Amino acid sequence: MSGPLKISQYPPATSAQDTDEMVANQNGTTRKITVGQVRAPLAPAVHTHTEADLIGTIAPARLAQAGASTGQVLKWNGTAWAPATDTVGGGGSTDWSALTGIPAAIDAIDALTPAADRIAYYTGASAAALAPLTGFARSLLDDADAAAARSTLGAAAAAHGHVIADITNLQTALDGKAATTHTHAAAQVTDFAAAARAQTEAMVVAGTNLAIAYGGSGATRTATIAAVGGAASYVALTANRQAMAADNGRVVECDGSSRTLTLPAGLGKGFACVVRRTAAGNATVAKGNGVTFAPVDANVSTAALWDEIAVECIADTGSAATFLVRLVPA
Numbered sequence: 001m002s003g004p005l006k007i008s009q010y011p012p013a014t015s016a017q018d019t020d021e022m023v024a025n026q027n028g029t030t031r032k033i034t035v036g037q038v039r040a041p042l043a044p045a046v047h048t049h050t051e052a053d054l055i056g057t058i059a060p061a062r063l064a065q066a067g068a069s070t071g072q073v074l075k076w077n078g079t080a081w082a083p084a085t086d087t088v089g090g091g092g093s094t095d096w097s098a099l100t101g102i103p104a105a106i107d108a109i110d111a112l113t114p115a116a117d118r119i120a121y122y123t124g125a126s127a128a129a130l131a132p133l134t135g136f137a138r139s140l141l142d143d144a145d146a147a148a149a150r151s152t153l154g155a156a157a158a159a160h161g162h163v164i165a166d167i168t169n170l171q172t173a174l175d176g177k178a179a180t181t182h183t184h185a186a187a188q189v190t191d192f193a194a195a196a197r198a199q200t201e202a203m204v205v206a207g208t209n210l211a212i213a214y215g216g217s218g219a220t221r222t223a224t225i226a227a228v229g230g231a232a233s234y235v236a237l238t239a240n241r242q243a244m245a246a247d248n249g250r251v252v253e254c255d256g257s258s259r260t261l262t263l264p265a266g267l268g269k270g271f272a273c274v275v276r277r278t279a280a281g282n283a284t285v286a287k288g289n290g291v292t293f294a295p296v297d298a299n300v301s302t303a304a305l306w307d308e309i310a311v312e313c314i315a316d317t318g319s320a321a322t323f324l325v326r327l328v329p330a
Helices: 035-039 104-110 135-141 146-153 170-175 192-203
Strands: 021-026 029-034 072-076 081-085 118-124 127-132 210-215 222-227 233-237 250-254 259-263 272-277 283-287 291-294 308-316 321-328
Touching: 021 035, 029 035, 104 118, 104 127, 135 146, 259 321, 272 283, 283 291, 283 308
Parallel strands: 233 250, 250 272, 259 283, 291 321
Antiparallel strands: 021 029, 072 081, 118 127, 210 222, 272 308, 308 321
């Protein structure tokens, strides 16, 4: 074979020593290089790496079994990582009794035996029991608000009305009541007659020269009023005061000092008395509230010893009265 040979035309070497030389093209220039120079930056054919030398993710398929069996995972046994059963993930299970640190409140629920239509509830900080929870109760519990709950119960709305017919016996009860404005016969009022008699007898009392005698009882009760003779009745006017029913028919004598007798309404038509001056002080008859004097509507006073003032009630409504008051000189 003549001329230069191509590299591919040379037979392969059985081995290469670091001192063996080779031809290399370095930036367009043919140069020689030793095998040792080529090997220098390369790792030995047999070598090791530290974990820090690994870059990227190692595919699970490239991990060695290292004695692991189906369902096991790597666990720290306190000294080193080793294959062990997976008691947490989907690869295995753990008995409840094997767990530690379970709160007493959860353990109390675990101690119950489930049953149909029952619900667990706490009876204390670490105690629980079962209570009935019927289908009807569940249908009420799932209601979103009070209106839905009333619908489930078939109850009326919180605010609602009724016609009379909705209330049992209401119309009958109303029919038995009297109208707002109504009257009664005396016989329909319990003890009316007796009460009226008692009130009348309390109002009609004996006075000067007047006597009242009652007879019979009940509906036949009678009263006999009679005039009786007697000496004139006198009373001393020792202080300014108001006339009263007991003064009717009396001679009211001023005691020596100037005194005033005031006539009120309510003494009744027919009331009469005489006011007399018997000593140094003058007597005056004055008008009370609602009272009018005639023939002169003004207070009347005595002017001399033994002057008298005649008084007679000629009209009285109870709140207003008219008296005939006249001065009778001595």
